[in-house]
Amino acid sequence: MRPCSRSACTAEAVxxxxxxxxxxxVVLGPLAFRAEPHAYDLCARHAERTSVPRGWRVVRHAPIGGASTVER
Structure with missing residues (x-):
């Protein structure tokens, strides 16, 4: 189990x-196979609540079989 990268959060990263x-x-996708130094593993709650600065896009990749979305 890898924990969420957010401080004080002990939930499992997904x-x-x-x-x-x-x-x-910002690209948000299924949990990477291994922890990467320049990536952040997030629990379901923090992944859902992720927001970005004005003018940025969020690309949410769904698990295999799901549909990806782009938010502006």
């Missing part, structure tokens, strides 16, 4: 968040 600064984009 998603991985990465930033693409050059494209002003």
């Amino acid at each position: 998603a991985t968040l990465t930033y693409d600064y050059a494209d002003s984009m």
Whole structure:
């Protein structure tokens, strides 16, 4: 079990968040196979509540078989 990266959260991580600064984009997808130094593992609650700065996009990749979405 990998814990959520948010401070004081002890819930199990279910998603991985990465930033693409050059494209002003946040990518949120299923939990990566291993912990990555430049990514953030999040629990379901924090993954759902993720927000980004104005002008950035959020790309949410669903698990295999689900539909991905892009939010502005």
